[in-house]
Structures are given as structure tokens and as C-alpha cells.
Amino acid sequence: MSVIAPDFRLSSFIRSIFDNAFWALLLANLAGIPAIMMVLFYIEMPVIDGELLTPFLAFSWLADPSRTLPIVHAFMATDLFRVVAFPGFGFAALIAAATIFVERKMLAKLQLRVGPFYCGKIEGILQLMGDGLKLISKEIIIPAKADKPIFWVAPVIFVATAAAFVALIPVAPGWVVADVDLGLIAVFAVIGFFPIITILSAWSANSKFPFIGGIRALFQMVSFEIPLILSLLGVVILTGTLNLSEIAASQSSFPWIVFLPIGAIVFFTTMLAELERIPFDLPEAESEIVAGWLTEFSGMMYGLVQLGTYLKLYAFAALFVVLFLGGWHGPMVVPPFPEEILLDGIVMGPVTAKIPGLPLFTQEMINGTFWFVLKTVGVIFFILLPRGVFPRIRIDMLLNLGWSKLIGLAFVNIFIALGLLYAGVLGPGGMLPQ
Amino acid sequence: MADPVFVALAVVTIGSAVAALELRSLVYGSIALMGALGGIAGLFLLLDATFVALFQLAVYVGSIAVLILFTVMLVKRELIFKKIEDKRRKFAGVALMLVTMVALGAIFIDSGIKDITTDEPPVDFREIGSDFVTYYWPALILMGLILAGSVTGALVLARREDIEENGQRTS
Structure with a gap:
């Protein structure tokens, strides 16, 4: 019978802990704190209580x-x-991580399976952490005849592009990383990078399955970009702006899906194709071409591509919410911050703690974030749902759908928007309030 | 002293343009072409023309470069290109390029464009758009017709008559 640590002695264990603590403290004092001080000198420090914060x-x-x-x-x-x-990478990555877990569990329930179960005591809730640790600890294998520079760089650029997409999404009033005046055009410009990265990584692996998957992905993404752009023009016509924050703010009375349901349907369908979700997951068709353009990725490179994919999924769902479902608007459900805490402080028996700067977030911000996250999670649910329901369609059906049906529907949507605008129902000077 | 961002963008643009011409690998060449087009988008950003810059990214980097990449990957290059290693041709090409660039540059500098200073704000893209559909509408219609004609022509050219429709395309 083997033991994990046959020479274990408690005294040496305690001594090693003291050793580590000693070295950590010594290094922190000699190198850590001076380094922090040096960095702090270069950062613009805020003024607190009328006094400049110095290092x-x-x-x-x-x-x-x-x-x-x-x-x-x-x-x-x-x-x-x-x-x-907050509105950027960390927030999006949290939602993306939750999406991965919910997807696996939900699909299992739809197909009468159990899904992740053993990792973590409750319903396999730690499965994602286990998967992440596994991916990090695995070896990264590069195919021998691969084009190494592109193969290494592609997953990183994929995540970076997805993060750039996330940065354009306004989450709550004023809470957006990059408030670009031409936000929607910037979104189109960022989306245009995904097919390039896909085809380059597929080509660089120098293997048949990734290349077929990459060519399919390129076909699919390039042809579905056109209905995607056209389906969003209706919203732009009615709001008269390309700024995503202004588009979200214009829907305080009603979301645009009420008037432009066709545009919303077209956008949702193209979104599924751009994300390679199931009725259109030909680039990753696991029963035909192993894993499509992801076949040769291993270890954390595969993890990065997965992270990028789910960040992209969150960003598309959030874009749908911003454009069609009213963004952060919703009934005020968050109670106002109790004023007596601001005025008198918190009274706990004999102690009264007065805490300055307490409403960390405004009421509007918390409420807006709540509604935004609720709607986004709903849209993500509907993006995940077809995976448990639909089969995969053929590539010629996919292209036919994109080129002949969706583009036509997108034009119908544009004409509806123009009709509403010129009939004086919506838009500037329209009958309905905005 | 020139703006360092401008210098960096110019170096990236020209360097990747030269690389796009000179690299032996066609895929790397098209990546370099993307770099050159992206550098031009950066120059547009410097000129406060965000609209043009973003469209440069969306159309040229996002679509045209992808098409070039696609073509490069689908076509065997041995069939379309014969390698001709000719030093004299190369130097003649470089010399011709230099002469053209110097001549064009001299014309530009001589035209007095360096002396123009203006404090006017950049033209809003909405104004350009409304100009297009009001005063310049014939030009817009003409452009649309030319594009539609070329797309139709491409469809006619790409049609293959040697494939028989055997009823498989039921979609």
C-alpha cells in the first residue's frame, strides 16, 4: 500500500510554513513595497477629503x-x-463562465441526462474550475508542420477581439468602456476580424479537418455579416444615431422589438450563425470533421478560444439587448439607499459607525445593471436552447437561408422602419414619445 | 518634429505594404496587406475621420483582405504564377516606384497644401450622407447601378452549365 507522503513529519511541515512566511515577508519588504511605491508615483492619484493622495x-x-x-x-x-x-472584461468573463456551466447543465436536463454532477457537492457546480485547472495543466501540443507564429498568436488575438467587442457594450447609464460615437460601425468593424482569425488559425494548423472547418466558418461568417448589418439599420433609421448608449437610452418608453420584430428575428438568426451555435455549427461539426477549426488546439490554447467564444456570445446577446430589448431600462426595483445611514451612520448598540462615501453605486446604476443582466441572461438562454432541440443543417441550406431569405427579410424590416418614420409615428417629431 | 504616432503609423503602413509585395509566402503577404490597410485606417483616425477609419477596417480589412486570403488558400499558386527571378526587373521596378513617388510628392508639396491651416471642425458624416441623397443623387444612383451590374455580371460569369441539376438541391 502506498502513501502519498511517506516521510511526512509535522515538525518539518510547520518549519517549512515558517520558512515560507519569513521569505515572503523579507521579499515583500525589500522588493515588493518599493516596487509598489515606484509604480504609484507614475499613476495620477485622486484627491480625497481635499487632500492629494500620495504614495x-x-x-x-x-x-x-x-x-x-x-x-x-x-x-x-x-x-x-x-x-x-465592471463593464469590461471581468464582468463579461464571469457571465461567460456561468454560461458554460448553465449550458452543459441545461442541455443535460433537456436530453434527460444528469450533466456535470460529481465536481463540487451541489450539482457539479465546481466542474468549470476543474476543467480550467485541467486545461492549464495540460501540455500545449503544436503540430509538427504547423505555421508556428500564426498558430500561437491566433487564440490570443481571438480573445482580444472578443474583448474589444465587449468593450463597446453599454451596461448601465454611463457605464461603458468605450463610448464611441459610431459604436455600431465599430461593432461591424470588430465582427469583421473574426473570420480572418478563424481562417488563419485553421490554415496554420496544416491539417485537413481544421482547414475544412475554417473554410466553412469563413463562408458562414462572411455571408451572414450582410443580413446582420442590414437587420440593424432599422434601429439606426428610427433613432438617428449610431451611438449604442444613445440607442439604449432612446428606448425608455418601449423597446424597438415592438416595432421591428422582423429585424430582431433576422438579427437573432444571423447571431446564431456568427456564433457557430447549433443549427449552424458546421465549422465545428463534431460528427463530421472532429472539432472543425479547433481540432489542433490543445491545453490552454483551446481554453483561450473557448473563453473568446463565450465572450463573443455574451457580447452578441448584450448587443441584442441594447438594440432591441431596451438595454438597461426597466421598472425601478432597487430600493433607495437608506438616508439615515448617510446622515447618522450605522448604530450598533453603543457604537455608531459613520462611513463616508457610502452609496458605492447609484440606485440607477444598480437597477440598470440588474435589468441588463436579466435580459442578457434571457437572450443567452434562447441562444443556448436550439442546441438541445435542432439538428445541424447542410451548408447549402445555410447559404441559401442567408443569401436569399434573411437579406430579403432585412430589407422588409428597413422598409417598415422607413414607413414608421415617414408616417410620423416614430423618430424625431413622431407621435409616440421616446 | 513630426507626431510620433503618425511616424509609427506611416512606418507600419509602408513597411507592411513592402512586405506584402516582397514576401514569398502568399498568406503572410496577405496578412501584411491587412497591416497596410489597418495602418491607413489609423491615419484616418489621426485625421479625425472616425467614420472613414471604421469603414476602412470593416470593408477593407474585414472583407477585401478576407477575400484575398480566401482566394490565396483556394488556388494553387503554381498554376497562376511562374517564378521569374530577375534582378534587373526588380531594380527597374524599385526605381520606377521611387520616381513616381518623388514626382507625386513634389506635386503635392508644390501645390501649397502644406500652407493650408483651418480651424473648422471636421465635417459630420450625417451632412455627407444628406448631401449624397439630395444634391448628388444621380451619382449615388449611378454607383448603385454599376455595383448591381457588376454583381449580376459576376453571377453570370460564375454560373456553371456543366453541372446537371439532379434534384439534390431541395433547399
Whole structure:
């Protein structure tokens, strides 16, 4: 019988812990804190309580509870926070991770299976973490005759492009990473990069299955970009702007899906094709061409491509919400922040804690984020649902659908929008309020 | 001293254009072409023409370059290109290019374009759009007809009559 650690001794274990703690403290003092100080000198520091936050004050102030929240506040106003955490990458990656788990579990329930079950005590809730650890620890295998530079770079660029797409999505009023005046055109420009990355990574693997998958992906994405762009023009005609925040703000009374249902249907269908979801998942058809253009990816490269795919899925669902479902608008369900905490502080027996800078987020922001996430999750559910219901269609059916049916429907949608505009129902000076 | 961003973009654009011509691998050549087109989009961004820059990205990098890539991957290059290694041709081409560039540059600089200074804001793309559908509508219609004609012509040319319809295309 084998033991995991035959020479285990408690004393040496404790000694190793002390050893590690000693070295960590020594290194932090000698190198860590000076490095942080040096970095802090180059960052523009905020003014807290009428006093400029200097690197020397920063550490002591972070330990002072009455000044922690204002510092956090100042940090949340920076671009770094927006890009890394809230409306940007971190938020989207969280939703993407949740999507992966929900997809597996939901599909299992649809097909009367169990799905992820053993990892984590409750319904396999830690499965995703297990998968991630497995992918990180696996070896990355590059095919011998692959074109190495492109093969290495492609997954990274894929994630970067998906993150650029995420950066254009407004989540709550004023909470968007890049508030571009021509947001929708920027979205089209970013979407145009996905087929390039797909075909380049497929070609660089120098293998038959990825190449067939890549060619299919290219066919599919390029031909479905046209109805995708056309189906969104109706919204642009009615709002008269390309800025995504303004489009979302224009739907305070009613979402555009009420007036442009055909555009919404066309956009949803093209979205499924762009995302390679199931009725249109020919590029990854696992029963025909192994895994399509993902066949030769292994280890964390495959993980990166998966992350990018699900970030893209979130971004498309969020774009649908912003354009057709009213973005962050919804009834106010979040209660206002209790004012007595602001005025008197929190009373706990004899102690009264007065915390400055407390409403960390405004009521509108929390409410907007709540409705946005709720709608986005609903749209993601409808994107995932066909995978349990539909079979895969042939490539000629797919192209026929894209070129002859969806483009025609998109034009019908544009004419409906123009009719509403010229009849004076909607748009500037229209009968219905915006 | 020129703007460093401008210099960087110019170097990227010209460098990748040269690479697109000179690289032996056609795929890398088309990637370099994408770099050149993207650099031009960056120059448009510097000129405050965001609309043109984004369309440059969406149309040229996103569609045209993809088409070129697609063609390169589908066609065997041995069939369309014969390699002719000729030093004299190469130098003659470089010299011709230099002469043309210098002449064009001299014309541009001589035209007084360097002395124009203006404080006017960039033209809004909405104005350009409304001009297109009001004053310049014949040009717009003409462009549309030419594009439709070329698409129809391409469809007619691409049609193959040697394939028999045997009832498989039921979609």
C-alpha cells in the first residue's frame, strides 16, 4: 500500500510554513513595497477629503476605514477599473463562465441526462474550475508542420477581439468602456476580424479537418455579416444615431422589438450563425470533421478560444439587448439607499459607525445593471436552447437561408422602419414619445 | 518634429505594404496587406475621420483582405504564377516606384497644401450622407447601378452549365 507522503513529519511541515512566511515577508519588504511605491508615483492619484493622495499616504489611508471607501470610489472612476472589472472584461468573463456551466447543465436536463454532477457537492457546480485547472495543466501540443507564429498568436488575438467587442457594450447609464460615437460601425468593424482569425488559425494548423472547418466558418461568417448589418439599420433609421448608449437610452418608453420584430428575428438568426451555435455549427461539426477549426488546439490554447467564444456570445446577446430589448431600462426595483445611514451612520448598540462615501453605486446604476443582466441572461438562454432541440443543417441550406431569405427579410424590416418614420409615428417629431 | 504616432503609423503602413509585395509566402503577404490597410485606417483616425477609419477596417480589412486570403488558400499558386527571378526587373521596378513617388510628392508639396491651416471642425458624416441623397443623387444612383451590374455580371460569369441539376438541391 502506498502513501502519498511517506516521510511526512509535522515538525518539518510547520518549519517549512515558517520558512515560507519569513521569505515572503523579507521579499515583500525589500522588493515588493518599493516596487509598489515606484509604480504609484507614475499613476495620477485622486484627491480625497481635499487632500492629494500620495504614495506615502496611500498605505496608511487604505488601513483607515473612513478613507477606504473614498479611495475605492476614486479607483472605480478610473479607466483601468472599467476595462478590467465592471463593464469590461471581468464582468463579461464571469457571465461567460456561468454560461458554460448553465449550458452543459441545461442541455443535460433537456436530453434527460444528469450533466456535470460529481465536481463540487451541489450539482457539479465546481466542474468549470476543474476543467480550467485541467486545461492549464495540460501540455500545449503544436503540430509538427504547423505555421508556428500564426498558430500561437491566433487564440490570443481571438480573445482580444472578443474583448474589444465587449468593450463597446453599454451596461448601465454611463457605464461603458468605450463610448464611441459610431459604436455600431465599430461593432461591424470588430465582427469583421473574426473570420480572418478563424481562417488563419485553421490554415496554420496544416491539417485537413481544421482547414475544412475554417473554410466553412469563413463562408458562414462572411455571408451572414450582410443580413446582420442590414437587420440593424432599422434601429439606426428610427433613432438617428449610431451611438449604442444613445440607442439604449432612446428606448425608455418601449423597446424597438415592438416595432421591428422582423429585424430582431433576422438579427437573432444571423447571431446564431456568427456564433457557430447549433443549427449552424458546421465549422465545428463534431460528427463530421472532429472539432472543425479547433481540432489542433490543445491545453490552454483551446481554453483561450473557448473563453473568446463565450465572450463573443455574451457580447452578441448584450448587443441584442441594447438594440432591441431596451438595454438597461426597466421598472425601478432597487430600493433607495437608506438616508439615515448617510446622515447618522450605522448604530450598533453603543457604537455608531459613520462611513463616508457610502452609496458605492447609484440606485440607477444598480437597477440598470440588474435589468441588463436579466435580459442578457434571457437572450443567452434562447441562444443556448436550439442546441438541445435542432439538428445541424447542410451548408447549402445555410447559404441559401442567408443569401436569399434573411437579406430579403432585412430589407422588409428597413422598409417598415422607413414607413414608421415617414408616417410620423416614430423618430424625431413622431407621435409616440421616446 | 513630426507626431510620433503618425511616424509609427506611416512606418507600419509602408513597411507592411513592402512586405506584402516582397514576401514569398502568399498568406503572410496577405496578412501584411491587412497591416497596410489597418495602418491607413489609423491615419484616418489621426485625421479625425472616425467614420472613414471604421469603414476602412470593416470593408477593407474585414472583407477585401478576407477575400484575398480566401482566394490565396483556394488556388494553387503554381498554376497562376511562374517564378521569374530577375534582378534587373526588380531594380527597374524599385526605381520606377521611387520616381513616381518623388514626382507625386513634389506635386503635392508644390501645390501649397502644406500652407493650408483651418480651424473648422471636421465635417459630420450625417451632412455627407444628406448631401449624397439630395444634391448628388444621380451619382449615388449611378454607383448603385454599376455595383448591381457588376454583381449580376459576376453571377453570370460564375454560373456553371456543366453541372446537371439532379434534384439534390431541395433547399
